[in-house]
Amino acid sequence: MTRTIGVISGKGGVGKTTIVANLGAALAHRFKKDVTIVDCNLTASHLSLLLGMDYYPVTLNHVLRNEKHISEAIYEHPSGMKIIPASLQLKDLIKVDISKISRHLKKLRGKTDIIFLDSSPGLGKEAVATIKASKEIIFVTKPDIMSVSDVIRGKEFVEKIKKEPMGIVLNMVTRSGHELTKKEVEVMTELPVIAIIPHDKNVPKSLAKRMPVVLHKPRSSASKELRKLAGFIIGEKELGFFEKLIRFLKT
């Protein structure tokens, strides 16, 4: 069965695209899952930029214009994950109807294990279409009052249209004392915090190399938490060094 997970936020710049790219890479590379990540943020399409895959002839825009089948817009990243990019060109926004995304994604059912949808922030047309096309929802927020209050509004909408909120990813956590704690966020939103990802300079460093941090700096603190989140989503634990060694020796 194919799971479709929307990654959303109230505010922009909280790390949705980073998290989608890294979950995709971790699940494909470490957990050997068939994962497809889709750039649903047509007006700020950053996913392919982050992965160094920014020129591709067929994009989600062509699919939404009914010019191409969705299978023609799928490209493979070296990690093994698949990506459906959105166009970076202004002209490709013409006659694109994001509300049709759900219909096109249905054609991938049974062909991939997990689809992650990288949303635009807020509850505008693109984000609403992304939420409607998803079954499960991950909220990404920084641990500050404004971002978290946007999650409350987002959760209300998600529940109203009968989607399943999986929980909150707290990103760019510095533990500097003035941030909301996990407990405070959970009490405010009535949602579980499923990951706490530290603010880590290796994330922008990896962006400069156009690689997901889980591949570029796998031992960094952000990478460890991103892999843990990937394992949580599929209900598996990443094997430690000794567990891997024992498994290897047994084979």
Ligand SMILES: Nc1ncnc2c1ncn2[C@@H]1O[C@H](COP(=O)(O)OP(=O)(O)O)[C@@H](O)[C@H]1O
């Ligand atoms: N955990 C982190 N630590 C440090 N920088 C981060 C982290 N997560 C994201 N960033 C940086 O924050 C910026 C915004 O991230 P992005 O994923 O584009 O957010 P969004 O998709 O929500 O707009 C990028 O420059 C990214 O490298």
Ligand SMILES: [Mg+2]
């Ligand atoms: Mg983004």
